[in-house]
Amino acid sequence: MRVTAILRKKLQQQKVDGILITDLLNVRYLTGFTGSSGYALITRKQAVFVTDFRYQEQSRQEVKGFRTKIECGERAGELKEMVEVLGVKKLGFEDHHVTFGFYKRLLQKKLRLKPLTGAVESLRIIKSPFELDCINRAIRRAERAFRKLQPSIKAGTTERKLALKLEELLKEEGCKTIPFGVIVASGFMSALPHARPTNRVIKKGDLIVFDWGGEYDGYYSDMTRTVAVSGKDIAKQREIYYIVLEAQRKAIEAVSAGIKATEVDAAARKYIKQQGHGENFGHGTGHGVGLAVHEKPYVSWRSKDLINENMVFTIEPGIYLPGFGGVRIEDMVVVKKDRAEVLTGLPKNFKII
Amino acid sequence: MRVTAILRKKLQQQKVDGILITDLLNVRYLTGFTGSSGYALITRKQAVFVTDFRYQEQSRQEVKGFRTKIECGERAGELKEMVEVLGVKKLGFEDHHVTFGFYKRLLQKKLRLKPLTGAVESLRIIKSPFELDCINRAIRRAERAFRKLQPSIKAGTTERKLALKLEELLKEEGCKTIPFGVIVASGFMSALPHARPTNRVIKKGDLIVFDWGGEYDGYYSDMTRTVAVSGKDIAKQREIYYIVLEAQRKAIEAVSAGIKATEVDAAARKYIKQQGHGENFGHGTGHGVGLAVHEKPYVSWRSKDLINENMVFTIEPGIYLPGFGGVRIEDMVVVKKDRAEVLTGLPKNFKII
Numbered sequence: 001m002r003v004t005a006i007l008r009k010k011l012q013q014q015k016v017d018g019i020l021i022t023d024l025l026n027v028r029y030l031t032g033f034t035g036s037s038g039y040a041l042i043t044r045k046q047a048v049f050v051t052d053f054r055y056q057e058q059s060r061q062e063v064k065g066f067r068t069k070i071e072c073g074e075r076a077g078e079l080k081e082m083v084e085v086l087g088v089k090k091l092g093f094e095d096h097h098v099t100f101g102f103y104k105r106l107l108q109k110k111l112r113l114k115p116l117t118g119a120v121e122s123l124r125i126i127k128s129p130f131e132l133d134c135i136n137r138a139i140r141r142a143e144r145a146f147r148k149l150q151p152s153i154k155a156g157t158t159e160r161k162l163a164l165k166l167e168e169l170l171k172e173e174g175c176k177t178i179p180f181g182v183i184v185a186s187g188f189m190s191a192l193p194h195a196r197p198t199n200r201v202i203k204k205g206d207l208i209v210f211d212w213g214g215e216y217d218g219y220y221s222d223m224t225r226t227v228a229v230s231g232k233d234i235a236k237q238r239e240i241y242y243i244v245l246e247a248q249r250k251a252i253e254a255v256s257a258g259i260k261a262t263e264v265d266a267a268a269r270k271y272i273k274q275q276g277h278g279e280n281f282g283h284g285t286g287h288g289v290g291l292a293v294h295e296k297p298y299v300s301w302r303s304k305d306l307i308n309e310n311m312v313f314t315i316e317p318g319i320y321l322p323g324f325g326g327v328r329i330e331d332m333v334v335v336k337k338d339r340a341e342v343l344t345g346l347p348k349n350f351k352i353i
Numbered sequence: 354m355r356v357t358a359i360l361r362k363k364l365q366q367q368k369v370d371g372i373l374i375t376d377l378l379n380v381r382y383l384t385g386f387t388g389s390s391g392y393a394l395i396t397r398k399q400a401v402f403v404t405d406f407r408y409q410e411q412s413r414q415e416v417k418g419f420r421t422k423i424e425c426g427e428r429a430g431e432l433k434e435m436v437e438v439l440g441v442k443k444l445g446f447e448d449h450h451v452t453f454g455f456y457k458r459l460l461q462k463k464l465r466l467k468p469l470t471g472a473v474e475s476l477r478i479i480k481s482p483f484e485l486d487c488i489n490r491a492i493r494r495a496e497r498a499f500r501k502l503q504p505s506i507k508a509g510t511t512e513r514k515l516a517l518k519l520e521e522l523l524k525e526e527g528c529k530t531i532p533f534g535v536i537v538a539s540g541f542m543s544a545l546p547h548a549r550p551t552n553r554v555i556k557k558g559d560l561i562v563f564d565w566g567g568e569y570d571g572y573y574s575d576m577t578r579t580v581a582v583s584g585k586d587i588a589k590q591r592e593i594y595y596i597v598l599e600a601q602r603k604a605i606e607a608v609s610a611g612i613k614a615t616e617v618d619a620a621a622r623k624y625i626k627q628q629g630h631g632e633n634f635g636h637g638t639g640h641g642v643g644l645a646v647h648e649k650p651y652v653s654w655r656s657k658d659l660i661n662e663n664m665v666f667t668i669e670p671g672i673y674l675p676g677f678g679g680v681r682i683e684d685m686v687v688v689k690k691d692r693a694e695v696l697t698g699l700p701k702n703f704k705i706i
Contacts (some may be wrong), residue, residue, distance in 0.1 A: 035547065053635040054547045057675075074655075093453075100468055101448040115453055138669045164524055171517055176549075177534065194388065194407045194531075282406040 003123050004065065005031060007042055016114050018043035018083065019092040025107070026120035028092070028218060032062045040066060041079075043086050050078075059146045067097065077103070080109040092116040105191050116295075125288060125296045126310045132334060134219035135289065135312055136343060138175075139332060142214030142221045143346050145169035145295045153353055155229050159184040163197035164211075170214055179293035180221040183211035190226070190326040193283055193318060205232030207241075207325040213293060220293040222314050223344050224330030227351045234352065240277070240319045241350045247271045247317040248348075251285055251299075252333060255315075255340035261303040268317040269301065277319045280326075286314040289332060311335045312343070356383060357418065364445065364513035365696050369467050371618070372390045372445040378408060379473035390521045393419065394432075394599070403431075429455070431703065433462040434668055445469040471649075478641060478649045479663045485687060486644065487572035488665055489696060491528075491628050494684060495567030495574045496699050506706055508555050512537040515563075516550035524598055532573040532646035536564035543579070543679040544688035546636055546671060558585030560594075560678040565692075566646060573646045575667050576697050577683030580704040587705065589678075593630070593672045594703045597680045600624045600670040602699075604638055604652075605686060608668075608693035614656040622654065622668040630672045633679075639667040642685060663687045696697050 008032075011019060019286075020144075021027055021040040031040055033050045035058050038051035049066035051059050059068050064173040071078050083091055093103070095115030106113060123282050127135065159203045163182040170178050185195035186208040202208065206229045213222040256269035265285040272281045283301025289312055297305035297313055316330030329348060333340035360383075364372060374380050374393040384393055384402045388411050390623050391404035402419035412421050424431050427627075436444055437671040446456070448468030459466060492586055502519050516535040523531050532586065538548035539561045555561065559582045566575040579597075581590045607620035618638040624633045637653025650658035650666055669683030682701060687695035 057545045058547070084683065095454040095457070096452050098453050099449050100446075100453055103453045104448070104468070115457070117454060167524070168521055171520070176551060191409075192410045196413070204679050 001100055004042060004047060006123060007119065008044055009246060010116075010119055011150075012041070012118055013230065014092055014114065015022060016090045016116070018086065018088040019116060019119060020079070021094060021119070023094050023097040025058070026097075026124070029120060029124055029291060031066050032064050033059055033258055034062060034218060035059065038197075041082065041086070041087055048082065050082075060289040076105040076109050079106070082109055083111060090114055090121065090257050091111055093201060094119070094320060095336045097184070097342075112156055121296055124290055125204070125305075127290060127312050127334070128310075131290065132312070134217045135221060135332070137216035138214045139170050139223070139343055139345070140214075140218060140222035141173040141175055142223055143171065143344070144214060144221075145173050145214065146210065146212070146346065150353075153202075153208065155204050155206075155231065158199050158209075159186050159189070159197035159202070160199055162202075166210070166212055168214070173214065175215040177215050178331060179213040179215065179222060183209065185211075185324055185326070188323050191320040191324060193324050193326070193328070195322060202229060203238070204229055207237050207327060209328055211328065211330065212332075213289075215308065218291055220289055221332060221344075222289050222330065223332065223346065224292050224316055224328045225346060225348075225351075226327045226329060227353055230352045235308070237325065238350055240321070241327045243272060244317055244319050244329050245274045245348060245350075247313055248329050248331070251315045251317065252331070252340050254336060255307060255333060256308060256311065256338050257309045259307050261299045261305040261307055262301060263296050264299050264315070265301050265303065266305065268315070272317060272319060280319045280321055281317060283318070286330075288313045307335055308335060311315050314342075357395060357400060359476060361397055361470065361542045363394070363472055364397060367445055367467065368467055369445040369469070371441040372438065372447075372469060372472060373432070373446060373451075374473060374600050376447050376450040376473070379450075382477055382644060384419050386412055387571060388412065394435065394439070396441055400441075401435065409443040413630050425621055429462050432459070433464055436464060442674070444454060445472065447472070448508050453561070459701070468574045474649055477643055478479065478658075479661065480643065480665050480687070481663075482576055484572060484643065485665070487570045488492050488574060488685070490569035491567045491572050491574035492576070492696055493567075493697070494526040494528055494569060495565060495576060496521065496697070497567070498567065499576075499578070499699065501681060503665070505556075506561065506580065508557050508559075508584065510555050511552050512542070512550035512555070512561075513552055515561075519563070519565055523565070526567065528568040530568050532566040532568065536562065536650075538562045538564075538679070540678055541676050544673040544677060546673060546679070546681070551669075555582060557582055557702060558587055558590070560680060562679060562681055562683065562684065566642075569592050571644055573642055573644070573698075574676070574685060575646050575683065576640050576667055576685065576699065577681045578699060578704075579680045579682060580706055583705045590678065591703055593674070594628065594680050596606075596625060597670055597672050597682050598701060598703075601668055601682050601684070602670045604670065605693050605695060606685070608660060608686060608688060610662045610688055611692045612659060612660050614650050614652045614658040614660055615654060617652050617668070618654050618656065618659065624635075625670060625672060633672045633674055634670060636671070639669055639683075641666045660688055662688050662690060668693075
């Protein structure tokens with residue numbers, strides 16, 4: 001109930017009597033509910049979770065600290081009634097999640113509304129020891145799966161086969177979902193930061209980018225490793241690999257509680273630019289990971305986020321040379337007082353297979 | 354380009370000069386883009402697709418009939434500029450998708466906006482021959498996967514093992530994604546319409562509900578079969594099975610172009626009620642399936658949808674007896690002039706294993 005208490009303080013500051021939580025990850029964070037339909041209403045004194053018939057049984061098992069109500073009619077109408085019963089005069093809502101259409105239906109019910117951006121996200125950005133434990137377990141699952149995949153990585157197989165195999169291994173490790181379809185991008189395809197696996201056959205001299213993640217109790221992990229296939233001259237592959245690795249090291253070193261996220265991004269970006277590849281690193285340096293695989297803080301040149309203790313995010317610079325290939329190396333870190341602790345344990349030496 | 358032409362007619366009717374398409378499935382439907390960030394802007398004369406750096410290469414391969422633009426700044430600001438260049442005075446937007454927060458940022462840019470609900474969804478609800486072909490292929494993949502699973506269904510295995518195996522088989526059939534985590538619910542768990550697989554061991558006398566779907570080129574299928582495990586008296590299991598099957602038959606028979614979706618729902622519901630199980634069928638009878646696994650038309654007692662030719666939806670009544678178990682049988686149908694054509698081909702006799 002500690003987070004609910006912080007949220008209630010916000011209600012006072014924002015001069016609203018309650019907040020409607022509709023973003024399902026925020027609902028899960030607060031209530032424990034893992035289903036796909038439901039919302040929470042937190043007032044200064046009450047905490048209600050609302051779902052429908054299908055999730056009656058499940059919510060009974062999962063939801064703690066909230067009174068559960070089963071909705072049977074039209075959502076806006078039932079919400080209006082409940083808000084009146086609870087004595088809420090002004091209701092905050094998640095304006096980054098509520099659609100304009102639903103907002104209008106609420107207005108038609110004569111609800112007094114106030115948009116509150118990121119009220120729950122600002123709590124989620126700081127991870128509790130329980131959450132850190134889940135994230136660590138999600139990392140371990142992803143690492144074990146990758147280790148088991150390694151014997152299959154060789155010239156002659158395809159991106160798709162490797163991706164499928166890695167997804168199966170993740171499931172075998174116990175991941176109920178995976179954060180995103182595993183990326184295996186080889187040869188010229190590895191120059192596409194978000195390539196999806198194709199039937200391309202792995203060849204000698206290829207760079208292969210693996211970008212994947214695991215899950216534990218709803219929490220995700222996210223990591224990237226790039227390997228090279230032997231049998232051809234791979235001097236250039238090695239060269240860009242070590243530039244990316246050094247850029248990553250500099251970004252990790254830059255982390256400290258109290259700095260701006262842009263400073264972490266700049267540390268990696270500046271080095272890559274100095275090495276003449278400024279044009280070939282088009283994405284941000286990292287992003288928060290938790291119940292969502294992309295969440296605050298965002299570590300890029302346009303981020304407004306501040307870095308604080310117990311935030312968890314990725315550090316993943318890359319260099320992408322069109323038509324040739326790319327390298328990306330991604331670890332997850334947790335912020336300590338004056339440094340980053342790297343959570344990802346897989347080795348980062350230039351691996352030639 | 355036919356759908357773009359219909360959409361342009363709507364622009365005229367709605368007195369707007371363009372429409373902003375942000376829902377990613379709608380974007381995919383119109384442009385062919387399968388990535389996870391981008392939007393489309395369709396004016397009376399132009400069609401522009403906008404994405405970011407990461408999808409430059411991919412959009413080049415996928416997007417047809419649209420001019421592609423790579424965004425590099427803040428979305429609302431760039432959109433404002435583009436809208437001005439294209440001479441759009443009033444812009445329609447998807448109010449069921451655009452968040453209240455983004456709406457406000459667009460207003461701050463002094464854009465004149467008009468909410469348009471379901472402009473693209475009203476096109477998507479009617480399937481083209483190409484889409485029907487994809488859906489049929491998605492069904493065949495799901496059926497082949499289930500047939501391959503059948504030898505593994507027996508007492509002693511667990512729900513989770515069966516679900517994992519079925520997911521692997523779906524991937525092996527070529528499904529790049531699956532519409533939802535495979536449901537395997539056995540014994541008392543089968544009384545939960547949306548149960549997720551657990552480590553529960555399959556026992557003699559169990560009902561087992563399998564609810565799963567396949568994919569082909571972005572289009573989904575969705576089906577449910579319920580089997581019983583021999584070795585105990587299963588008279589009651591058989592009894593409710595045949596009530597559900599007959600309810601399903603009646604709903605399928607009720608389908609005809611021009612009727613209300615509520616009439617299809619009522620056909621199944623009335624029969625289940627007559628048989629004394631009205632309380633044990635709490636969900637709707639079906640839903641449309643296409644690029645989304647749940648889309649229009651919705652076949653329930655509160656639906657406002659009309660049934661028309663070439664709509665595709667599920668018919669999936671169920672009876673759920675708390676503590677005992679449940680039966681659900683789900684087929685997909687396509688609407689012909691005066692009847693439903695059942696697309697799902699798996700047999701529906703009461704299968705005892």
